[in-house]
Amino acid sequence: MTVLLEQPAYKMGERYGQHPDDGQYPGKLIIVEGIDGSGKSTQIDLLGKWLTSQNLVTAFTEWNSSPIVRRTTKKGKVEELLTPMSFSLIHAADFANRVHAQIIPALRAGAVVLADRYVFTAFARDAARGVNREWLRRVYSFAVQPSLAVYFKVPLDVSIHRINVGREGLGYYESGQDMGFSNDREESFRIFQGKLLEEYDALTEEFGLMTIDATQPIAVQQQQVRRYVEPLVSGVMRIQGQSVPEALGKAGLTGRYVTPPSRRRLTEQEALAAASSG
Amino acid sequence: MMSAIRFYGHTPPGAGDEPILGRLIVVEGTDGVGRSTQIAMLQEWLEAEGYAVLVTGFRRSELAASGIERAMRGNTLDALTLNLFYATDFWDRLEKSIIPAMRSGMVALVDRYIYSIIARARVRGVPARWLNDVFEFAAVPDRVLYLDVDVAHLLPRVLAVRQLDHWESGDDFLGGTDLYENFIRYQSALIDEFRELAKQHNFVTVDARGSVSDVFQALQTEVREALKGMGE
Numbered sequence: 001m002t003v004l005l006e007q008p009a010y011k012m013g014e015r016y017g018q019h020p021d022d023g024q025y026p027g028k029l030i031i032v033e034g035i036d037g038s039g040k041s042t043q044i045d046l047l048g049k050w051l052t053s054q055n056l057v058t059a060f061t062e063w064n065s066s067p068i069v070r071r072t073t074k075k076g077k078v079e080e081l082l083t084p085m086s087f088s089l090i091h092a093a094d095f096a097n098r099v100h101a102q103i104i105p106a107l108r109a110g111a112v113v114l115a116d117r118y119v120f121t122a123f124a125r126d127a128a129r130g131v132n133r134e135w136l137r138r139v140y141s142f143a144v145q146p147s148l149a150v151y152f153k154v155p156l157d158v159s160i161h162r163i164n165v166g167r168e169g170l171g172y173y174e175s176g177q178d179m180g181f182s183n184d185r186e187e188s189f190r191i192f193q194g195k196l197l198e199e200y201d202a203l204t205e206e207f208g209l210m211t212i213d214a215t216q217p218i219a220v221q222q223q224q225v226r227r228y229v230e231p232l233v234s235g236v237m238r239i240q241g242q243s244v245p246e247a248l249g250k251a252g253l254t255g256r257y258v259t260p261p262s263r264r265r266l267t268e269q270e271a272l273a274a275a276s277s278g
Numbered sequence: 279m280m281s282a283i284r285f286y287g288h289t290p291p292g293a294g295d296e297p298i299l300g301r302l303i304v305v306e307g308t309d310g311v312g313r314s315t316q317i318a319m320l321q322e323w324l325e326a327e328g329y330a331v332l333v334t335g336f337r338r339s340e341l342a343a344s345g346i347e348r349a350m351r352g353n354t355l356d357a358l359t360l361n362l363f364y365a366t367d368f369w370d371r372l373e374k375s376i377i378p379a380m381r382s383g384m385v386a387l388v389d390r391y392i393y394s395i396i397a398r399a400r401v402r403g404v405p406a407r408w409l410n411d412v413f414e415f416a417a418v419p420d421r422v423l424y425l426d427v428d429v430a431h432l433l434p435r436v437l438a439v440r441q442l443d444h445w446e447s448g449d450d451f452l453g454g455t456d457l458y459e460n461f462i463r464y465q466s467a468l469i470d471e472f473r474e475l476a477k478q479h480n481f482v483t484v485d486a487r488g489s490v491s492d493v494f495q496a497l498q499t500e501v502r503e504a505l506k507g508m509g510e
Contacts, residue, residue, distance in 0.1 A: 004452065004467050009403025010358055069351055072345030072366070072495065081341045085369050090342070091364035100356040130291035138411040185436060198320055254440045 002271070003106045013141040015126055015134075016119055024227030028232050029105035029144065031118040033203075036151035036174060036195050038117065038214045039221070043152065044116050046222045051112055055238040060105035063117035064099035077173055084129035087173065091122055099143055107144070110237040119143050120151075120207065124199035128192065129179060147232050151204055152214035156193055200240060287414025292373050300380035301504055302417060304391040305497075306426030309446045310436035310469050311486045314494065316425070317389050319494050320501060324385055329505070332379035335389030339370035352447065357429050358449075364395045365412055372417060372506065385505065393421065393479065394415045397471035402429040402451055421504040423497055425486035429466045 013019045029049070033041040044060075051058050064070055073090050076082040082090070106113045119140045127133050152164075163170075172178065175185050176192025204211055212224050248255040282295050289295065302405065335349050337343045346363050346392040349355050368391075376386045380488045385463075399409055427435075436442070442457050448464025449457065469472060476483055486498045 004401055004448070004463060005403045008406065009451075010356075010408075014407070014410055047354075068349040068355055069345065069363065071348070072342050073346070076341050079340075081333060081370070083373060086341060086366050089362055089366040089369055093366060094358050096362050097354075097359040100358060101354050132288045132290070134469070135288060135411070135414065138408070139409075141408060164401065179445065 010174070012140060014141060016140040017137070017138040017145060018141065019144045021104075023147075025104075025107035025144070025261060026110040026237065027113060028148070028236055029103065029107055029113045029115065029118075029146040030148045030150075030232070031115040031146040032150050032152065033117060033120045033124075033200065033209065033258060034154065034214060035159055035193050035200070037162040038152040038154040039218065040150075040152045040214075041116050042218060043150075044114050047225055048114050049228075050093075050222075050226060051114075051233065054233075055240060056233055056236055057239055059102065059109040059111045059113045061098050061102050061113065061115050063121055064091065066101075068097050069094040071176065077171065080172055080178070082178065083172065083203055084126065084131050084178075087129065087178075088126040088136070088139075089132050089218055091126075095119070095122065095140075096142060096148075104144065107140055111231055112236055115119040117150065118146060118150070120200070120203050123203055124196050128176070128195040128200050130231065147257070148228055149207065149209045150228065151200060151209040152221070153197075153200070153211050154214040156190060158215055159193065160190070193240075227266045254257065282376060282422055283380070284418040285414065286410075286416050286418060290369075290376060290415040293415075293417075294381070296381065297406050298377075298380045299383035299422075299508070300385060301508065302376065302380055302386050302388065302419040303501060303504055304388045304393075304419040304422045305327060305425065306390060306393050306422055306472065306481065307486060308427070309430065309443070309463060310474065311425045311427050312435070312490070313425060315490060316494060316497055317387055318492075320387055320497060322503070323498065324387070328378075328478065329508075330382075330384040332375060332384050332386045334375050334386065334390065336364070336394070339367040340373055340374075341370040342508055344368035347447055349467075355450075357399050357404050361395060361399045361409070361412070368392060368395065368413075369415065372415075377417065382509075384509075388419070391422065391470065393422070393475045393481075397468055397475060400471050401448070401467045412472065421500055422476075422479060422481040423500055424472065424481035424483045425493065426473070426483050427469070427486040428474075432465060432469075433488050 011020050022025045034040040048060060064073055069090065073094060076086065076090060103113055122140065123136050126136055168187050170189050173199055175189035177185060177188045179192065182188040183192040205211060210228055213219050214221065244258055245255065248258065282297050283293065285293065290436055294489045302474055307318055309311050321331050321333050337346050342363060346367060349363060376388065396409045396413065442461050447457050448462040452460045452464060454460065484493055484498050486493055
């Protein structure tokens with residue numbers, strides 16, 4: 001055999017949960033899971049702000065956001081081209097890209113990585129679409145286990161009330177309409193999300209996710225999250241940070257030319273609207 | 279003769295389990311070995327014989343083809359992501375073109391199958407076990423016709439028609455500036471992987487160093503064999 005590489009370039013175990021690098025990195029991986037409307041994104045956002053205020057280096061990643069893959073996923077959703085297996089595979093591609101280009105480098109560098117949804121989202125959604133569970137665990141064997149996985153558990157009625165969207169606002173795939181559960185989008189959404197709750201219950205058991213009652217007040221939930229996180233991050237690298245407004249203030253400047261780092265880029269439509277109104 | 283499609287692992291959702299009438303014939307081999315010429319000739323011959331033929335190949339899915347092409351122009355594309363991207367493209371064609379064609383009694387003639395994807399990922403350091411796991415949703419072909427060539431015979435063929443390609447020279451991961459050296463090393467490793475896969479999956483190996491007619495005749499013999507019983 002012609003040998004091109006001294007060792008395998010990509011490490012993984014036989015199935016998810018057996019990665020040789022589990023627990024080996026200086027950084028910490030904290031992930032949140034839950035159905036739409038569980039409030040998990042709010043919670044991880046609050047957690048990130050708290051960690052940053054303590055001078056911890058954080059990196060944030062969310063489901064479906066790989067710059068290389070997400071356009072294909074979007075095309076598949078908009079044009080309704082995705083089937084259970086292609087839905088599963090394209091999300092695995094997106095996730096693999098983020099693991100390789102973002103999550104693992106940040107963990108090796110010693111950051112606290114915050115992930116809004118992780119492998120469990122794929123395990124729950126794909127299984128609810130009839131994809132083989134054992135196969136999913138083997139496909140995702142390239143993912144390292146998080147230091148902390150929190151599941152925000154919420155009853156269906158509460159999440160639907162929170163999303164507060166009519167039939168028009170619900171997506172075709174978010175409602176599981178591709179599965180033909182019901183022609184009525186809202187009814188289909190209910191059935192599909194109900195299946196996801198069952199999957200999450202089973203995953204909580206299988207992988208020991210920390211469950212938080214997501215019907216509680218936001219602040220109460222956040223206290224619980226921080227109690228879980230605090231001992232994990234006590235030894236993690238901190239840097240002496242200074243915010244841009246602070247630096248500006250110290251220099252006696254107004255900051256007309258500085259874009260706050262948190263501000264996201266305008267979408268094409270917003271930019272056009274701004275240009276035409278200005 | 280009708281039978282249900284066999285898969286390498288579990289039967290994936292969306293595959294169906296009704297018996298199928300058609301056949302799945304795959305042509306494999308490294309870049310520049312002459313696959314497309316042979317496939318065009320096979321299609322012409324089979325249609326003249328009265329068979330309905332579907333020809334399909336890499337990166338032709340409606341879903342993922344354009345996305346893969348875009349991604350390959352970037353530079354943070356790791357082998358795992360590319361492999362899963364190819365898997366998406368492959369499944370989309372399997373589910374929406376190949377299986378329906380076979381179900382309706384056509385001959386699906388496929389230019390490169392999972393083996394090319396697996397071979398390319400293996401030389402880039404992706405564990406073989408994981409690749410076999412990922413692609414266990416693939417249908418087992420009725421015949422895999424492997425066009426085998428050594429690198430010494432391959433290089434002049436490629437250079438006769440075009441310049442060396444970035445990906446086909448393994449330039450994405452081998453480094454250095456010697457494209458010729460990279461092409462030799464990369465294609466040698468790739469051919470080794472193909473020969474390994476040929477043993478593992480019982481490919482029919484055809485010596486591609488022969489003339490176009492010699493290779494075509496060898497392929498015709500195999501295809502005729504694979505199509506036996508189709509008219510019954």
